[in-house]
Amino acid sequence: MTQVLVLVLALLIGVVAGARAMTAPAAVAWGAMLGWIDVTDKWSEWMAHPITVTVLTILLVGELITDQLPKTPSRKVPPQFLARLVTGGFSGAVIGSAFFHTFSATGAGVIGAVLGTLAGAALRSGLAAKNNGSDRPGAFTEDVLAVGGGFLVAFLVSLV
Known part of the structure; x- marks a missing residue:
């Protein structure tokens, strides 16, 4: 049952990445730093570091600003789409790492x-x-x- 919940949460953080590419990694970094996502002694432990959280938060804010600009390309053009796939998969992997389901959670993301x-x-x-x-x-x-969805997903990981 735990694996199913982890995959659902990884899928949902991927949906967040599809909406805003940098929101998903920033949300999981905050979740890791706040202890919602247990990355202790795992490959993803660096996500909880304050520098990682700060950099990803700056990228998130920058994305929210640039998304409002009229010349921002469609999310469906290859570079934009690919960025969402990468950040969704990566963010899913971080969630999965808390439960030793990194690879399947990557796919779900x-x-x-x-x-x-x-x-x-x-x-x-x-x-x-x-x-x-x-x-x-x-x-x-x-x-x-x-x-909101990204931070909700990160928090829900703590309940699994």
């Missing part, structure tokens, strides 16, 4: 990233269509869902 990328794009374009083409409401909605 990648699958979640695909789902999050496609669903996030659909959500955002749908909200833009309902707002006379304005992308901002969708972007802010997605920011809140990604950041």
Whole structure:
């Protein structure tokens, strides 16, 4: 049962990465530093280090800002899509490492990233269509869902 829960949480952190690529690793780093994700004596222990948390938080904030810019490319172009797959898989692996399920959790994170990328794009374009083409409401909605969801997933790991 634990392995199933770990895979579900890895999938969900992948969905977060699909929405905002840097939110997932920042959330798991915070989760590791706060003790929600047990990375003690595991390959992922460095994720709990304050420098890692600080760097990933800066990258998260930078992504939230650049996402609002009109020239930011679509998340579905290859470099953007690939970044989401990598961060989703990596973030899933960190969650999985707490339970010695790194490889299967990596796969779940990648699958979640695909789902999050496609669903996030659909959500955002749908909200833009309902707002006379304005992308901002969708972007802010997605920011809140990604950041809130990422930290919720990281916290839920502590309950497994």
